[in-house]
Amino acid sequence: MGALTDLDGVTAYRAEPPVPPRGGLVLIHEIWGLVPHIRDVADRYAQEGYLVIAPDLLSDAGITPEVGAELDALRHEPDEQKRLAGQALLREKMAPTREPAFARGAVAKLRRVVDALAAEPGIDGRIAVTGFCFGGTYAFALAAADSRVRASIPFYGVAPDAETVARIACPVLALYGEDDPRVMATLPETRQNMTDAGVAFTEKIYPGAQHAFFNDTNPSSYDEVAAADAWARSLAFLATHMRPRAYPRTHDTQP
Template identity: 30%
Template sequence: PVCTRRGGLVLVQEIFGVTDHIRDLCDEYAQDGYEVLAPALFDREHPGFEADYTGEGFARAVQLARELHPFDQSLSDVQTCIDALTGKGPVFVVGYCYGGSVAWFAATRLTGVTAASGYYGSLIPGAVDEEPKVPVILHFGRYDNGIPMEGVDKVVARDWPNATVHIYEAGHGFNSDRRKDYHEPSADLARERTLELFEANGG
């Protein structure tokens, strides 16, 4: 952090890797007072992996994430980051796209998490049988072609006491200013809600 430390934060990448967008987010949260770790989850299979937002880049990323990289390894790596930040105040998790799903499972399965914020995680609608153990907020775009609203409705219907679902008038990836679906008002509001969640839980 570049000011008074507010807590630790594990920031989980999109499926495209630890890209410039992810590094920018790390800098922004550091400016807000968070000690940020952003694990390069795919480095075992492809060191330094970064894909662009083209169709070809997406295909490369999907192949790596679904065929070569075990999802449970991502959870293990995030747990390692949480453990490294433990003992110095609250530890939060925020994730985007692939990382949004990881953030959800961090809230339902991992230990040492204070609260989590997950952006447009496509695995979440299929995991509504898992109840979050800590406060979590989820962000979905109404026009996300990869996460149909009927899936989001399943998440909303569970009505967990410590989970809040926000729906934005945007598509997938609305938080990234490098994507065609970038929607600044939604990105600003989701970030504001994320910071409010952290602050409400000691951050």
């Protein structure tokens, strides 16, 4: 089990691996914030050998984990009036996150997490990022903003514009549910931008899966088969791109 920590003013959940770390992982939450589900995912990646730091990007904007859990619960409220009120409240709470200043601040916080991971013993520059929904979008953004990131795994996130995509310097594995109209509508442009930028972009679309198919606390969207496959793919992708670098000899000594 991990614990909350403070990274230069950024509250984060830190999950330690039981073995020497295979690398460091930035894990970015959904729009509900740093809720127990995200902490559980961080613990799961830690059990696979990664030092995981999951920052809280939304509490400063008014979406604390408690508020996020309440908003999420309102989506499943059987009373239609309460459900509609919850949707209105969510739009109100999310409004500040659509401002450019929020995005700049969020990326700055994420780079502080990369700083913290880069300073950890045994990480050796092996740093990756993953995220879900809101966090998937920022998994793209961090890869574009920080060349120290060696792999990015956005789950059902919307990629940034072509100019930003062109700054991505690492391989990307993007995981999507086929029944996710808003995100899927952006995929053709994402493919083209990635191709134009020369980014090593791999996508996986799960037939019949919805947005948030990985979230096992969401009974309306969780897809056990898709989630299991996405988990396995994410681990394989990390294993491939978080290998220790081979450093060439600077010179050979002749006998």
